[in-house]
Amino acid sequence: MEPILKVEDINVYYGSIHAIKGVSFEVNQGEIVTLIGANGAGKSTTLNTISGLLHSKTGSVTFLGEDLGRVPCHKIVSKGLALVPEGRRVFLQMTVQENLEMGAFTQGGKSVDADLERVYAQFPRLKERCNQVAGTLSGGEQQMLAMGRALMSHPKLLMLDEPSMGLAPILVEQIFDIIRELHKAGTTILLVEQNAQAALSVADRGYVLETGKVVTTGTGHELLESPTIKKAYLGG
Amino acid sequence: MTFLNFLISGISLGSIYAIIALGYTMVYGIAKMLNFAHGDVIMVGAYICFYAVSRFNLPPLVGVILAMIVCTVLGMVVERLAYKPLRQAPSLAVLITAIGVSYFLQNTALLLWSSNPKVFPSFFVSGSGGTGVELFGGQLKISYVTLFTIIICVIIMLALTWFTGKTKMGKAMRACSEDKGAAQLMGINVDATISMTFAIGSGLAAIAGVLLCSAYPTLVPTTGSMPGIKAFTAAVFGGIGSIPGAFLGGLLLGIIEIFAKAYISTQLSDAVVFAVLIIVLLVKPAGLLGKQIREKV
Ligand SMILES: Nc1ncnc2c1ncn2[C@@H]1O[C@H](COP(=O)(O)OP(=O)(O)OP(=O)(O)O)[C@@H](O)[C@H]1O
Ligand SMILES: [Mg+2]
DSSP, rough: OEEEEEEHHHEEEETTTEEEEEEEEEEETTOEEEESSSSTHHHHHHHHHHSSOOOOSSSEEEETTTGGGSSSSHHHHHGGGEEOOOTOOTTTTTTTTHHHHHTTTTSSSHHHHHHHHHHHHHHHHHHHHHTTTTGOOOOOHHHHHHHHHHHHOOOEEEEETTTTTTHHHHHHHHHHHHHHHHHHOOOOOEESOOOOHHHHHOSEEEEEEEEEEEEEEEHHHHHHHHHHHHHHHHHO | OHHHHHHHHHHHHHHHHHHHHHHHHHHHHHHHOOTTEEEEEEEEHHHHHHHHISOOOOOHHHHHHHHHHHHHHHHHHIIIIIIGTTSSOHHHHHHHHHHHHHHHHHHHHHHHHHSSOOHHHHHHOOSOOEEEEEEETTTTHHHHHHHHHHHHHHHHHHHHHHHHHSSSHHHHHHHHHHHHHHHHHTTOOOHHHHHHHHHHHHHHHHHHHHHHHHHEEOTTTTTTTHHHHHHHHHHHHOOOTOOOHHHHEEEEEEHHHHHHIIOOOOTTTHHHHHHHHHHHHHHHHHHTSSOOOOOOO
C-alpha cells in the first residue's frame, strides 16, 4: 500500500541542539499510527517538522506523493494535513465559533456552515459555548475546540500531539472515543501520546522514539506485549 | 461655554491621536514591535497631499487619496525591507531599526522638501467662505476641520471594528496577533497579514497627517514626530494592542492636553499628559482596556 505520509531521514536542530537524529517512518492510508517516547524524545518536534513549523536539514517529508520540503507552512493545511498542536494553542481571545472559522480558513465560503454543524454535532459542548471566548473554556473544552478546529479543514491526515494532556480520565476516554470514530469515518491519524497504554491500544502501528531516534517499531499489539516497552512506558 | 469649546477641541485633537494610535496598536498587536517610524509616515502623507493640492492644483480629495496610496505603499515597503528580515531578531534590534527608519524618513523629507515650513492649505471652507458653524449666538464656534476630524475618526473606528470582528481577513489578523504558529497551521499567511496591517496603519496615518495639518497648518519634516510620540502614549494609555483602547486613549489624551493647556499652563501641558499616563500605568499596568488573559494548563 502506498503510504499517505512518508518521513525519511529527517534531522532537526534547535540552534546547536540536535533534537531529531535521522528519523524515518511512514503512515498508510486509513491507519492510526502512534509515536511514543519519554519527555524530550522529540515527538512534538517531529510533528512540527511535518506540519512545516520547523524544518529538517536533511531527508524529506512526502505527503500524498508531494515533497513538503518547499511548501510554506501556511499552504500545508490545504493539502489535507492538520495538526492539533501540543498545549492546544486555541485562540484564547476569540470565541469558540471564531476559532472554528479559523480552522476553515482555507475552505471555500459555502461549506463552512455545514462543517460547523458537523463539528458541533461531534462536540455538543462546543455548540453550547459557541459565543464564549476560548480563554474562558475549561482545559478539556479547549482540547475539544482544538480538535474541532483541525477537523474544520477536512484533513486526510490528522496529527494529534498529546490530546489527553491534563484531562480527567473520563475526558481522556471521550477523546479516544472520538479518535476511534474519526478513524472509522476514514481519517488517517498520527497520534503522539504520553499515555502509551491508551495510544497503543487504539493504534494499528507504533514507533518508539528515544532521544531523537526511532528505537522500536511494531503493531500496537506487539508493542503492548513487548517486555521492554512494558518496562519503560507502561509502568512495569 | 469656553469649557465646551475646550472639550470639543480636545476631542478633535484626540481624534487625530486616536487615528495615529490605531496604527501603532495594530502593528504592535500583530508584529509585537513599536514602529517608531509611524509618526513620520504621517508627515510624508501630509507632504504628498500638500504638493498634490498646492502645486499640482488637484482637488483635495484626490490629494488625500494620493497621500493614502503613497503611505500605504511606503508602510509595506518599510516593513518588507527593514522589519521583515528582523522577524527572529531580539526586540531591541527591531526597536533601534524603527528609530533608524524614523530618522531616515525625516532626513529624506529634508532633502526632498527642505526645512522651509510649508503652509498647509485649508480644505474645510464652505461655499460662502465660512470656516465653521456658530452655535448659541456665536458663543460656541466649531470649525469644519474639528467637526470633520471627529466624524472621520468615528467612521474609521466603526470600520475597523467591523473589519476585525466580522471579516475573514480581520479575524485572521486577530488570530495572528495571538499565536503566529497556530495561525499558520490554520493556513493563514502570516507574512501577508503583517504586511496588510502595516498597509492599513500607514493608510490611516496619511489621513491623520492631512487632518493634523488642516488643524495646525505648518508643515516641516519633523511635523510627525511629536504627534507620533503622543499617539504612542495614547496607545499605551488605552492598552497597547487593543483597538478600542487606542481610540479611548487617543481621545482622553487629546482632552487632557487641551484642558491642561487651557487651565494649567501651555508649557506644562505635555508634563501633565505624561504624568496622567504614569498614574494610569501604575494603577493599570496593561493600560485602560489592555487585557491579560492567563493560559490554562
Ligand atoms: N524551542 C526549543 N529550543 C531548544 N530546544 C528545544 C526546543 N523545543 C524542544 N527542544 C528540545 O528538543 C528535544 C525534543 O523536544 P520535543 O518537544 O520534541 O519533545 P517531546 O517528545 O514532544 O516531549 P514531551 O513529551 O515532553 O512533549 C528536547 O530535548 C527539548 O529540550
Ligand atoms: Mg511534546
